[in-house]
Amino acid sequence: MRFRFWGTRGSLPAPGPDTVKYGGNTTCIEIRTENDELIILDAGTGIRELGMELAPRDLLDCHLFISHTHWDHIQGAPFFLPLFKPGNKVAIYGPPDPVAMTGIETVLSRQMAYPHFPVRVVELQADIVYETLTDGHVVDLGFATVSTHLMNHPAMNFGCKIKCEGKTIFFTGDHEPHFNIYQPDDDGYEEYEEVVSERCQALEDCLQGVDVFIADAQYTEEEYRTKQGWGHSTFEKTLELARRAGVGKTFLTHHETSRSDSEVDAIFDRLCKQWNTCGVDFDMAREGEKFQL
Template sequence: MKIKFWGVRGSIPTPGPSTVKYGGNTTCIEIRTDDNDLIILDAGTGIHALAQNLLKEMPVQAHIFITHTHWDHIQGLPFFIPIFIPNNHIKIYGGIDPVTNETINRALSVQLQYSFFPIREAQLNARIEYATVKPGVPVHVGRAVITPIVLSHPVLNFGYRIDCDGQSVFFTGDYEPQLNIYDPEDDEYAEFQSFVDAKWDEVVLAMKDVDALIVDSSYTNEEYASKQGWGHGTYDSGIKLATAAKAKKLFFTHHEPTRSDTSLEIIYQNLLQNNPGTGCELLLAQEGIDISL
């Protein structure tokens, strides 16, 4: 398999001179199997640049797996040029929101309302399909097997494991490891801790022995102290996950929008110095870099 990051930023796009190296587009990851099947993880603004790259491959068959429907993970969908071109086949996968009971088709149809976009959904020329994913139920794309798992975030969020060609990738989407909401002296603490521990074991098992683990690592520990419950992980929580899962490579992504290239590199060097024995390679996700597993 091959991986290419087209968007690595969290929350809001951050173009400008301070984000040129690592990138300012929001989340989008391209996965190619050895058979050249195209799997896309999330459709943030980075999917627009991916679309330009795909124009030379027309017609295309693309499988877009949405982790969750916050804007920074879907806002590029109306700008994914293949949806306007005949003979392309685009299949969009996602969950059923337990609050609204809406399926993933809402992610595109809402954005194509006349108040927000000049083109109507009826004007799309590609063949568009929608598919609902369920926790633990594998989806097959060619020889690839994509397995969803629900991960903690303030909206329904799926992490996806992709297994193909004897290799594996896991992407968390936006993920804040579950915390115990009770104090140790509370009667409910022990029972809730059992739930937290069981969920941790489930998550680690889902990403066990992957060749590449891509994690939401928005915050430093110092920043996280004031942002608990916002739904995002830290660099240290990512390393803890990778160590427990025995991942071979760990990619930190969903870079905090105020984080410059210089700030990212300072954090990265500190991580390398302070975590020499993790057993996996630590890497910053960077737009435009081709990665072969």
């Protein structure tokens, strides 16, 4: 199994000379098996370039998993060229809209509806099938299994655990560590603390021993003080989770929109010094980089 980052930026694309090293496109990850079967994680703006690479090839059969439907994770979908090619087969999986109680197909088609987009869903010519996911859902693709885990984010967000060829990758989508929304003196504090503890343990159990952990780490600890509740983790909190779960290698991604390459470099250097004896193997996700498991 091998994988490649096509987008590593969080919240909003950030192209320009200051983001060349780590990339300016939003989240998209390509996963390939030894037999070249294709799984795609998220359809941020990075999926446009992936689609351009795939477009000249013969007919495509792929599986696209959407962690959640915030703009930065679906904005590239209408620009994914394989969707416009007759004969291509694209299966799209993702969460429902919990407010409207509609499936993933409705959520994605809405972004291509007037007045937001000039091309309608009916103009897509590939053979597209949709499957709406639930927590703990297991999708058997034949060559791999993809299971979901409900993360903590201000939208229904499913982390994806991909098992294939004896290896495992876990991708969080967007995730903020669970925390108690009550103060210790508030009614309901103790009950909610139990829920927080259970959810934290469930995630740690799900991550135990995975080979690759691709995780949202958008903020520094200082930034997080004013952004708690926004749905994203910090570098340190993510690395601590990786340490407890004993994962093989962690890739820190969903880089803050305003963060330059030099700033990411400085954070990485600091983390390397602080975590060099903690037994955690980690790196910053870089757009375009390829890895083999």
